Amino acid sequence: EAQVTQNPRYLITVTGKKLTVTCSQNMNHEYMSWYRQDPGLGLRQIYYSMNVEVTDKGDVPEGYKVSRKEKRNFPLILESPSPNQTSLYFCASSFLNEKLFFGSGTQLSVL
């Protein structure tokens, strides 16, 4: 089944404790992206990747890191999480200029 798999679904952590949210797709998509969704602010792009080893900043990249060592994986790393990073996070992938497939989301709470 074609899908984007995000883990974990829920995560509660404390300020400053490094964490990684994983994202994997099985559709051979070139394009992958991370979004955060906050009430009243819609979806805002954090980082995106056009292909392996090609990543670029979205609109809200501060406090986040990504890597794209393999085509299927695009992990999101929070080196030192802060409470303002509490949010609902989505990973998505697509062929270039085509529709996005979204993961189920990760609800992150930073205490």
Add this chain to the structure above:
Amino acid sequence: SQQGEEDPQALSIQEGENATMNCSYKTSINNLQWYRQNSGRGLVHLILIRSNEREKHSGRLRVTLDTSKKSSSLLITASRAADTASYFCATDGWEGQGAQKLVFGQGTRLTINP
């Protein structure tokens, strides 16, 4: 940023009525897409319309695109309770280095009353 802006922010109608949502954007685009999101879940793609297209249909969905006005509309006909969700438009264009960015609006919250 060429963010799409949906209008209205919230819409409540009776089952069986038609629902129309609008999206405006600021700069030239390659395509415009509409997505649906049930509460707290991942977005699901509905329709993609390219900049050289004016109208597209998919089942009970009809999307129009007016590039001269930089606007699009999503019409859901004969609405059902299961259509209750948030609907987002997303636009993409090419950055200076040829990088694709897809930018979402804040969404329209649609409620269908039985």
